[in-house]
Amino acid sequence: MFEDRRAQRISGLKGFWAVLGMAALLGGCANVNQQQQQQPQPDTSAAASPASDASATDASNMQAAASAPVTRVVTKTTYVRAHRGDTLQRIAQKHSVSVKDLAAWNHMKPNGHLRAGQSIKLVSKQTVTVQVAAPQTGGTASNPAASAAGNRQVAAEVARHASSVALVWPAHGRVVEPFAPGTTRGIEIAGKAGDPVIAAADGKVMYAGTGLNGYGSLIIVQHNKDFLTAYSHNRRLMVKTGDTVHQGQQIAEMGSDNNDRVAVLFEVRRDGKPVDPMPYLPSSPQS
Template sequence: MFEDRQGQWTYGLSRLRAGLAGVGLAVLLGACANVDQQQTPPTSQPQPDPSASATPASGAAASAAQAAQAAASAPVTRVVTKTTYVRVRRGDTLQRIASSHNVSVRDLSAWNRLKSNSRLRAGQSLKIVSKQTITVQAAAPGNAAPANTVQSRAVAAEVARHASSVTLVWPAQGRVVEPFAAGTTRGIEIAGKAGDPVIAAADGKVMYAGTGLNEYGSLIIVQHNKDFLTAYSHNRRLLVKTGDMVHQGQQIAEMGNENNDRVAVLFEVRRDGKPVDPMPYLPTPQS
């Protein structure tokens, strides 16, 4: 479950440094994608002047604009291949797990490279692959906090420079249920309730927002400078899109359990593409 994608991230970051336009990372993640990246929300439509008299033509144009906006923001349904994980509990067998997830023992064994009579150990993670119909939600206009031009330029300037460190805030309120372990985990997991806010740990640019990597579920990647980025995985709903400038403390997602066996956000800090322990960059640990 915790197999590191260091090579993929490093490749993506090398492409980012070539222009920081997000193209390298989008291509990287798109190559692994089962579905297209999250839909771009429509921009706000201009509001009519109440003092102006409406004409049939302007009324028709407004209706057409409203219809186009509604169509653009409508959820999109897709059939995708989903990879989820379950943790083995004491007494579980392949037969019991296969039956509870409506899959065959043969498939379950093949996905996990096990023999049909293999004995399982408590805490072991098993992969389950399925075809599922999902609805990709477009972020509703107004969910992301607006940023004026001056603020956006300041964030863009920070993203474009090298830095020896980054100052972060906690991306979610909750208990750390999975600590960082070099070579084993990619980051820390912070547990909570479905729908709890997930916030940007620092100012930055959203380099990716979508469902491109199976093990991450709904994923957001934020670049803070040329050396540091953060990632937020397993979200229930994304509230930003690729290319957005976000600010520290701004809500960017809702916590969920997408491709995870518990409601939690997997929070990663990457330096030069390599996962590092987020704790030294965060304030005093949450109680």
């Protein structure tokens, strides 16, 4: 059974980058079409009917509920410069982080040598209260101005090179299949049908569909020029190619499409090559 899944994924991989390349070409057109479709239309009716009044009231209530403040834990990434004589231990102590985490964020050994002027990455968690739009296909936010500003920020991040990416877990559940170089392409996180699958980081949806054998319903999100993530075997997709998504936003429902169990296959790719997602994820286990 494991060999069958492996063979399917290897077969599907042959079309992975072909589909991604096509999605990249079509993404701009999708964004233009989406913007055109979202332009407000003039109201040509002289008076609203009772039915339309009720619909407007329902829409208003839904928008108010969707934009209710919620508390979220977000990941913040900052960089500091190493000075002459600095060590990872000294920087970790100064910024109240563990040496192990600091070394992992910077892909170094805990006793690694630092050079003066070297950029050192710091990752922290912050609890913030935000206005969150209800999940919907296309990822449209309730505040167009805020959405446009956020989308521009994500677009700038997607367009630049980066040495790493800070992720959150794409689903709550147990890792039932770990990453094994040359054998698996990512990790499988098990759950129940319909469980939310969320974007592991801000990015642009480069592909959302079912065109790759072995992957089922698949979403590919580009986070910067060097890193992307992929989410496979979903029951339902809640975004489309060209959408901008934000970390923690629900993008799909977990399922078993083209798989023998309910789970999301989560991949991290750096420069096109699959890498172990675990070093990029928070250390706390999922339950």
